[in-house]
Amino acid sequence: MTDPFDSLHLPDSPVDPPGAFADRLRRALADAILTGAPMINAPALSPYLVVADARSALAWYSEVLGARPRGERHVNADGTIGHAELDFGGAVLMLAEPSPLYPDVPVGPPTPGPFSHTLHLEVADVDATVATARRRGATVERAPADEPYGRAAVIVDPFGHRWMLNRPPA
Amino acid sequence: MNAPRARPDPALGLLELYEEALPHVYGYLLARCRDAALAEDLTAETFLAAVASVRAPDAAASVTAPSVPWLIGVARHKLADHWRRVAREERGLRRLDGEPEPVTDPWETTLDAIRARAVLDRLGAHHRSALTLRYLDGLAVPEVARVLGRTVHATEALLVRARAAFRREYQGGSP
Numbered sequence: 001m002t003d004p005f006d007s008l009h010l011p012d013s014p015v016d017p018p019g020a021f022a023d024r025l026r027r028a029l030a031d032a033i034l035t036g037a038p039m040i041n042a043p044a045l046s047p048y049l050v051v052a053d054a055r056s057a058l059a060w061y062s063e064v065l066g067a068r069p070r071g072e073r074h075v076n077a078d079g080t081i082g083h084a085e086l087d088f089g090g091a092v093l094m095l096a097e098p099s100p101l102y103p104d105v106p107v108g109p110p111t112p113g114p115f116s117h118t119l120h121l122e123v124a125d126v127d128a129t130v131a132t133a134r135r136r137g138a139t140v141e142r143a144p145a146d147e148p149y150g151r152a153a154v155i156v157d158p159f160g161h162r163w164m165l166n167r168p169p170a
Numbered sequence: 171m172n173a174p175r176a177r178p179d180p181a182l183g184l185l186e187l188y189e190e191a192l193p194h195v196y197g198y199l200l201a202r203c204r205d206a207a208l209a210e211d212l213t214a215e216t217f218l219a220a221v222a223s224v225r226a227p228d229a230a231a232s233v234t235a236p237s238v239p240w241l242i243g244v245a246r247h248k249l250a251d252h253w254r255r256v257a258r259e260e261r262g263l264r265r266l267d268g269e270p271e272p273v274t275d276p277w278e279t280t281l282d283a284i285r286a287r288a289v290l291d292r293l294g295a296h297h298r299s300a301l302t303l304r305y306l307d308g309l310a311v312p313e314v315a316r317v318l319g320r321t322v323h324a325t326e327a328l329l330v331r332a333r334a335a336f337r338r339e340y341q342g343g344s345p
Contacts, residue, residue, distance in 0.1 A: 004281050005333065008305040012242075014193035015200050021210050022192055025217060029188060032221045033181040 042085070047119060048094040051159040052109040054081035057095055060158060061086055064133050065121060067093065076101055088121060110160035118154070118162045126151045126167045133157070180224040183236050184217065191238045195245050202249055202302050204291060212252060216245040246307065249299070250317045256295035281340070289339045297332035304329055 016022070051057040061067045067086035074083040080099040085092055098108050123129045126144045130153045134140050141162070142154040150168040157163060195216055200209040223229060223244065224236055290298050303314040315325035 005301070005305045005336075007281050007283065008286055008301075009308050010201050010306045012194060013197045013201055015197035016193050017196040017210060017213065018206075021213075025192070025210075025214050026188055028214065029217050029221070030185060032218055033185055 042092040046092040046094055048096070049161055050096055050098060050107045050109050052097065053159070054084055054095050054097045057159045058084055058086065060136060064136050065129065066123070115162045118164050120164045120166065123165050123167060126153050126165050129165055130155060181221045184220055184224060187236055191241050194238050195241050198242050198245050199249060202306060212245065212248045215248045216241060219248065220244050246303070246317055253295040253299035260294050286340065289336060292339055293335055296328065297335045300325065300328045300332045301336060
């Protein structure tokens, strides 16, 4: 005997919602995804860089290195950026500008000379990334070359930070 | 293409899926709650909750590659949450459980789908949610139990009461 309740089964029945709602939700979704959300936690270890011009750096790292802004920026009372975050494929890079409001915090942007650290970033296309970086003002320290560990290059970005770009062997 | 390879944000997949998935999610919710404004609210809740789910550090692989069926599952939970809220409000108004349950299943009749939907609308939220998940969605009892956050035993009992309430309303019930 069949159960009469079984006749209530509803097949998948797509319905287009009102266009205004669809647009509004798309914007809300894009906001939640692209500006990052406080619900994501940072990995245990994240580099925290000081740059002289964080707004330019955020744009450069996004446009040249494929990062995405995440979370809210913190803007100091003097207009400097006290804290901002970028997402690099799940890793987090934190940025801040020095501010005269905090003279006791001993940080500053890199100065020319030997580097104490390098940021190692895996990219899909090392050659293309280096070409874009050069066009956008980076110094190419080591042109792309095939190494045992993959296709690799070293650049210094316009804010003075050194990056090793690598595409590991397949 | 210079996007980092390490681990793309799985939430981006949701944005790509949005146009395709929206009518399915909205249609699923509208057919079950039969209220356009509520269906919009629950649709929005579904997509925004999905962002959090795919980004959760312990998200399963099936979750980090979002699909329409997975989103329907999220929508189902949002619908069940909604009915739980409504049921709580209803409990404040009148006692719903503890009714006598003399009804014997199975029930030999053919349901008129349109009338059945109207009857469902008139049932209390906890009866409506159990019947919707079990019969409109066609979920097995253990799955219904999982969505409602009840034990299988409690869900079976709820379904018996819900069927009885439905039957009373359908057979004689007030219009």
